Amino acid sequence: MNHPGMDGKPDVRSDPATWVDAHGAALLAYAMPRVRDQLTAEDLVQETFLAALKADNFRGDAQERTWLISILRNKICDHFRRLARERAQPGGDAVDxxxxxxxxxxxxxxxxxxxxxxxxxxxxxxxxxxxxxxxxxxxxxxxxxxxxxxxxxxxxxxxxxxxxxxxxxxxxxxxxxxxxxxxxxxxxxxxxxxxxx
Amino acid sequence: MKRFTSCKEAAKAVAEAMEHDLPLYRRFALNFHLLVCSACRRYRSQVIGLNRLVRRHVREPNQVVVELDSDTRQRLVDRLRQANATPTGGTLSTGNDHTPGGTPVTP
Incomplete structure (x- = not known):
């Protein structure tokens, strides 16, 4: 289905396939060594694209790789913070x-x-x-x-x-x-x- | 022979020394322990090596071949298209793709 750029935005915004092809593999390659599994990595990559979209200056060129990675990095940190909070056990860190x-x-x-x-x-x-x-x-x-x-x-x-x-x-x-x-x-x-x- | 520091304490001190400088006395105790204990020397070089490897691993992501296979690509594209179809980004589509954001366009 189409999402025509009625407000004159570059048409790269209308098709996520373009983002995935431009940066998907690189973002996934960044996320994979850090998180535990493929699906989590994909979730984080997706969240990154969505956040980039909301930020409203997604152009789809190579220079924004760095910018996307910095968003992804925050997503990865958030993910681990969430995980650590969810499973925090009172006094559970006393011995190993x-x-x-x-x-x-x-x-x-x-x-x-x-x-x-x-x-x-x-x-x-x-x-x-x-x-x-x-x-x-x-x-x-x-x-x-x-x-x-x-x-x-x-x-x-x-x-x-x-x-x-x-x-x-x-x-x-x-x-x-x-x-x-x-x-x-x-x-x-x-x-x-x-x-x- | 009773050493200044037990191996358990020495291993812990190795970790502490990675985060900040140990006070002089404890540094001396650790170094003395390492001097006489080959197991702890080996442990220390292994965890230091591990730190070094992990650092390189995350900075050289190309070492791990992550291919965007067609399934993964399609999954990402589908999910993004779905999310992108809701203009305010508030709620994800409930599967009804034909009325994005509740503003049906009547010609």
């Missing part, structure tokens, strides 16, 4: 069973239950290995949602620590403890599913 399971009392001190194994792969190999990143995303998806939110916002989106603390309603100490637990779990998950298999 997976972190605890990494260590065992040994001669009066908490040593490694199982010492970290050797990872004999270099960065370049890992960067290019699609299967590694699929496992990484599966491990990221298995994190408790507040840990995942903290990790994505701080480590992937590079949001300032103070801002992440506000968003998740936690203290600075809580934040690095949460990041620590997220890394602990990711490392253990990768070691089990990638490096030793």
């Amino acid at each position: 069973v997976v972190e605890d399971a990494q260590f065992a009392p040994h001669m009066g001190s908490d040593g490694w239950a199982k010492a970290p194994g050797r990872w004999l792969v270099d960065d370049e190999t890992l960067m290019a290995n699609r299967e590694f990143w699929e496992i990484f995303h599966s491990c990221l998806g298995a994190l408790p949602s507040r840990q995942a939110a903290a990790f994505v916002l701080r480590m992937m989106e590079d949001v300032e620590a103070e801002r992440v603390c506000q968003d998740l309603e936690i203290t600075a100490t809580n934040l690095w403890v949460m990041l620590h637990r997220a890394r602990c779990r990711l490392r253990a998950c990768l070691e089990e599913r990638w490096f030793t298999s």
Whole structure:
């Protein structure tokens, strides 16, 4: 169905297929490494296009990629904030069973239950290995949602620590403890599913 | 042998040191622990490596091949067309595409 540009707007506005073809793949490629699954990424890309449309200066040229990415970035952050709030559990951040399971009392001190194994792969190999990143995303998806939110916002989106603390309603100490637990779990998950298999 | 810091505390200190500088005494305790504990040295280099990889991963999105397959493309286009068909953007179409925004055009 048509939506004729009666007010003289460029006709690119009338057909979303043009936006999708111009920027869809790039926006999806940006969203995918950050969110857990394809459908969520598509939702966020759609929200981005709609917000861009409302902003009323959508022209469909290549320069607005940057602008669209910045909208998408906000959508991704909102998504994780929402997720972290929805699943917030009072007192639920006090201990982490997976972190605890990494260590065992040994001669009066908490040593490694199982010492970290050797990872004999270099960065370049890992960067290019699609299967590694699929496992990484599966491990990221298995994190408790507040840990995942903290990790994505701080480590992937590079949001300032103070801002992440506000968003998740936690203290600075809580934040690095949460990041620590997220890394602990990711490392253990990768070691089990990638490096030793 | 009882070390200054347990491995559990050392791993935590590694994370804290990524966010801000540790006070001198704790930095000393961590460094001493790392000096004598190869497991924690390995842990530290793995999580630092992980940070580095993740940073590159999100900045080099082309590394992950995301193709807009025809299904995905069609899904996005359909949803956007539907949303675009409601001029005020207030409510999504309820499936009745022929009366956008309740302003039927009578010629």
